[in-house]
Amino acid sequence: MSVLLAMTIGLLVAAGLYRLLGPGRLDAIVGLILLGQAVNLGIFAAGRLRHNAPAIVTEPMKPVTDPLPQALVLTAIVIGFGIIAFLLTLQTRSSGK
Amino acid sequence: MNPDLLILLALLSPFVGALGCFATLTRPRIAAGIALASVALSLAAGIGLVAACAGGSVHAVHAGGWSAPFGIVLVADLFSALMLAVCQLVTLAALATGIAVLPERWRRRHFLPLVLTLSTATCGAFLTGDLFNLYVWFEVLLLSSFALMAILRGDAGRSGAWRYVLLNLVSSMLFLGAAGLIYGKTGSLNFADLHLRFANASDPVLVESSTVLLFGSFAIKSALLPFAFWLPASYPHLPPAVAALFAGLLTKVGLYAMFRVFGMVFASESFPHRDLLLILAVATMVGGVLGAVSQGGMRGILSFHIISQVGYMAVALALFTPLAIAAGIFYLVHHIVVKANLYLVTGLVERHSGSSELENTGGLMRSAPWMAALFAVPALSLAGIPPLSGFFAKFMLLRASIETGGFWVTVAIVGVGLLTVFSMLKIWSAAFWSAPKTAEAKQKPSPTAVAASVVLAVVTLGLGLGAGSLFGLAETAASGLLEPQAYLDAVLGSGNPPAPTITAKP
Numbered sequence: 001m002s003v004l005l006a007m008t009i010g011l012l013v014a015a016g017l018y019r020l021l022g023p024g025r026l027d028a029i030v031g032l033i034l035l036g037q038a039v040n041l042g043i044f045a046a047g048r049l050r051h052n053a054p055a056i057v058t059e060p061m062k063p064v065t066d067p068l069p070q071a072l073v074l075t076a077i078v079i080g081f082g083i084i085a086f087l088l089t090l091q092t093r094s095s096g097k
Numbered sequence: 098m099n100p101d102l103l104i105l106l107a108l109l110s111p112f113v114g115a116l117g118c119f120a121t122l123t124r125p126r127i128a129a130g131i132a133l134a135s136v137a138l139s140l141a142a143g144i145g146l147v148a149a150c151a152g153g154s155v156h157a158v159h160a161g162g163w164s165a166p167f168g169i170v171l172v173a174d175l176f177s178a179l180m181l182a183v184c185q186l187v188t189l190a191a192l193a194t195g196i197a198v199l200p201e202r203w204r205r206r207h208f209l210p211l212v213l214t215l216s217t218a219t220c221g222a223f224l225t226g227d228l229f230n231l232y233v234w235f236e237v238l239l240l241s242s243f244a245l246m247a248i249l250r251g252d253a254g255r256s257g258a259w260r261y262v263l264l265n266l267v268s269s270m271l272f273l274g275a276a277g278l279i280y281g282k283t284g285s286l287n288f289a290d291l292h293l294r295f296a297n298a299s300d301p302v303l304v305e306s307s308t309v310l311l312f313g314s315f316a317i318k319s320a321l322l323p324f325a326f327w328l329p330a331s332y333p334h335l336p337p338a339v340a341a342l343f344a345g346l347l348t349k350v351g352l353y354a355m356f357r358v359f360g361m362v363f364a365s366e367s368f369p370h371r372d373l374l375l376i377l378a379v380a381t382m383v384g385g386v387l388g389a390v391s392q393g394g395m396r397g398i399l400s401f402h403i404i405s406q407v408g409y410m411a412v413a414l415a416l417f418t419p420l421a422i423a424a425g426i427f428y429l430v431h432h433i434v435v436k437a438n439l440y441l442v443t444g445l446v447e448r449h450s451g452s453s454e455l456e457n458t459g460g461l462m463r464s465a466p467w468m469a470a471l472f473a474v475p476a477l478s479l480a481g482i483p484p485l486s487g488f489f490a491k492f493m494l495l496r497a498s499i500e501t502g503g504f505w506v507t508v509a510i511v512g513v514g515l516l517t518v519f520s521m522l523k524i525w526s527a528a529f530w531s532a533p534k535t536a537e538a539k540q541k542p543s544p545t546a547v548a549a550s551v552v553l554a555v556v557t558l559g560l561g562l563g564a565g566s567l568f569g570l571a572e573t574a575a576s577g578l579l580e581p582q583a584y585l586d587a588v589l590g591s592g593n594p595p596a597p598t599i600t601a602k603p
Contacts, residue, residue, distance in 0.1 A: 020267070025259065032266055039274045046281025069280065072229055076273055079236045083266065086240065090247050090262070094255055 005045050012038035029087050036080040040073050100149040100156040104173050107142035107181055108220045110135045115213035122207070129196045132209045136189045136216055143182030143220075150175040153573045155587035157226065165589045166290040170226035174584055176426060176574040177223040180353050183430050184223070186556065187345035187437040188216045190549040194441055195338035197545035198448065207244070212342065215241040222350050226588055228276045228286040228362075231354060235272065235318070239265050242347060245339055246331060254334035261331040264324065268317035275310035282307065288362050289588035292581060296365050308369045311358060318351030321411060322381040325404045329388065332403070333396035337444030337453075338546075340396070344403055345437035349429060352410050356429075360414055360422060361578045367417060375415035379509045382408030386516040395443045395453040395528065398520055399436070402479065405513060406432050409494060412506060416497050422575035424493035427568055431478070431486040431560055438475040438553035445471065445550065446528060448540045455524065460533025469529045471547075474554040476525065478561065480518040486560035489568065 012034050020031030047069030055067040114135025121128040149156065150173060160169040173181075192212055199208060218238035225231050246258040280286055282303055283294045295304055317324040328348070332340050359368045385405025392398045410432065413425025443453050445468055450458045462469045478485035481492075491514060498506045560567055577583060 020263075028263055032263070032270075035267070035270050039270050039277065042274055043277030043280070046277045048281075066284075069277070072277070072280070075229075075233065079233070083236070083240065086243060087262065087266075090243075090259075 001049050001051070002045065005041060005049065009038045009041050009045070012041070025091050029084065029091065032087070033080075033084055036076075036084075040076055040080070043069050043073050043076065098145060100146060100173065101158050103142045103145045103149065104156060104158050104171050104224055107139045107146065107185075108171065108217065108224055110138040110142065111213045111216040111220065115210045115217060118210040118213060119207075122210075128209050132192055132196070132213055133189070135213060136185055136192055139216065139220060140182065140185035140189055143178060143185050146173050146178035147175070147182050147570070149173075150178045151570060151573070153577055153583060155577070155583045157587040165226075166285050166287045169230060170287065170588055171224045172226040172288075172584065172588055173224055174574070174577045174587075175570060176356070176578060177353075179426065179430055179570060179574060180349070181220055181223045183433050184219050184346055184349070185216065187433055187553070188212065188219075188342060190441065190553050191338055191342040191345070191437060194341070194444065194543075194546045194549045195336075197543040198444065199336060199338055211241050211245050215245070215342070215346065219346050219350055223353060226288050228279065228288070228291070228358075232269070232272050232276055235350070235354075236269060238347070238350060239269065242343060245343075246335070254331075257327075257331035257334050261327040264317055264327040268314040268324075271310045271317075272314040275307045275314065278307035278310070287588065288357070289581070289585045292362050292585065293589075295363055301369070304363065305369045308359075308363055312370050312373070315351050315355040315358070316377065319348045319355060319411070320351070320381075320404050320407050321377045322384045322404070322408075323377075325381065325385070325407075328404060329397065329400040332400040333394065337396075337440045337447065340399075341437040341440035341444070344399070344440055345433045348403060348407055349433055352407065352414075352429060355411070356414055356422070356425065356578065360417075361581050361584070364417075364579070371415055371417060374411060375503075375506070378408045378411035378415050379506060380408070381405065381411065382509055382513045384408075386513045386520065389520045390516055390523070392520075393455055395446065395455065395458075395524055398524060399439050399443065402439075402517065402520070403436060405517065406436070406479070408513075409491070409510070412510070413494055413497070416501050416503070416506070418497055418501060419572070419575055419579055420493065420500065421497035422578060423568065423571040424490065424497050426571040426574050427486075427493060427564075428490040430567065430571070431490045431557070434553055434556050434560065435475040435478045435487065438550055438557065439472075439479065441546065441550045441553065442468070442472045442475065445542055445546060448542055448546075450528075453528075455527035458528040459531040460529075462529040464533055465542075467547075468542075471550050471554055472525075472529065474557055476521045478557050480521050481514050482518075484561045484564075486557050486564065486567075489561065489564040493568065 016031045016034030016038060019027050047066040050063055050065045053063040053065045055065045055070060057064055114131050117131040118128045155174040158171040195208060218234050218241060221234035222231060225234055243262050285291055285294060320328045363369060382405050385401050385408055389398045389401035392401060410425050410428050413421045413428060447453045449465055478487040481487040495510055498510060
């Protein structure tokens with residue numbers, strides 16, 4: 001599972017960088033979205049992947065997932081979403097006029 | 098007043114002010130009053146914090162009563178208090194000038210609330226005690242500045258703003274990735290906790306794989322070469338009042354983060370990437386000033402000077418002796434005031450002669466001698482002429498570099514200083530000393546803008562004349578970074594638990 005995730009992150013970073021270096025502004029925005037997803041998955045993986053484990057302690061001695069990376073990713077997703085919305089607005093307004 | 102309350106006051110007052118400004122957008126006078134009052138209150142809280150921390154004590158607020166490595170902490174030590182106070186001073190000056198002189202279209206586009214969110218974010222970045230919150234405050238800072246820049250018109254302005262946005266977003270990604278990796282390795286994001294854990298870290302690969310991401314992120318944010326090109330592409334297109342705010346705050350928050358993270362969190366005897374930082378910093382100093390010399394307008398020259406001066410402050414961190422760090426902190430305080438003031442004076446020149454391109458200005462010495470005096474104070478200070486603050490900043494830095502025996506660093510500091518004088522002379526001889534090009538003033542100067550500039554000039558003079566006591570504060574702040582026992586005690590509670598040793602597991 002970790003290997004699969006690591007490969008996905010690598011692929012996303014590669015694709016994101018490729019688009020980021022592209023000619024158009026829309027390319028750059030797409031690149032940033034992909035890079036953002038890669039980073040989010042990275043944080044998620046940093047919290048160790050556990051199969052079938054809840055993020056809160058329901059009964060003692062059962063394996064739990066670390067909830068903090070999930071909270072961090074959630075925050076990062078919200079911020080990233082806001083920024084992408086802002087960038088798209090900037091792009092459409094400056095190309096529209 | 099209780100220092101814990103001062104921390105909250107410094108952070109919350111611009112935030113509440115921003116909300117108030119949004120609510121009173123249709124009434125510009127009330128909104129302006131709210132904005133000025135809230136920044137002034139935050140400035141007062143910042144000065145109070147400097148007084149409370151002057152002895153080297155550290156104050157921490159544990160949000161929600163959660164104990165340290167688990168909850169969110171706001172920490173004020175002398176370094177962050179000094180930065181907070183001086184940044185709020187500059188914000189207040191730029192805000193007052195902006196309210197007085199910016200054209201209607203800027204005020205309509207939410208200028209006031211955006212400046213206040215920017216101010217909240219800088220306070221947050223100075224006061225936060227953990228890596229992830231630093232990221233969040235950086236994002237708030239960036240979004241506020243993006244929105245302010247989005248008002249830029251014209252192709253050059255837009256492409257400059259776009260470069261600024263893109264590079265800074267990439268830097269945020271690097272930062273976020275680094276925070277995630279560090280959490281994955283250590284299980285903590287709290288500065289104090291991380292310091293203890295990394296002090297016990299046995300494997301340099303473990304540390305450096307994530308700190309290199311942080312290094313790249315801070316290098317972009319603080320405009321170190323070769324990551325600095327967003328700055329001269331975007332700043333010259335901003336109106337001087339806004340450019341003063343950006344020049345005073347944005348890159349300096351990046352430098353603050355660099356001092357905090359590399360000077361304290363990851364530092365014991367040295368910190369990762371110190372040699373790389375030294376090379377980049379010297380390159381930044383030299384490259385920035387060469388760019389400044391080649392420019393033909395006041396705005397362009399000043400933008401490249403920011404880069405060059407950032408190099409000086411980064412050199413201070415890279416030398417990494419107590420004297421050098423103290424010189425760096427002194428330099429930061431001096432530079433924020435001086436740089437913002439130079440942009441404010443550029444605004445005055447533009448109002449007076451209709452342009453700040455050197456070929457279109459002239460004779461200000463005769464037509465407006467007071468303006469020449471206002472320009473001379475920050476310009477001479479930036480160039481490092483005694484008895485102004487810049488002289489003492491450069492002097493301490495030179496001494497630190499001679500003590501560490503870095504011959505080329507010393508040569509670079511002196512040489513770049515000379516070139517700085519040269520480029521300031523270029524402005525002086527073209528705009529002030531030459532024959533007048535326009536018969537009379539295009540527009541009358543705004544009294545508020547002049548007052549803001551005078552206040553900053555007086556502060557520069559004060560910092561120069563009172564250099565001894567400011568340097569005492571800077572030394573205390575530097576020792577607080579290098580020996581953070583008081584910081585650890587304030588955040589983790591005294592007799593803090595021994596941190597677990599972390600090693601790379603196969």
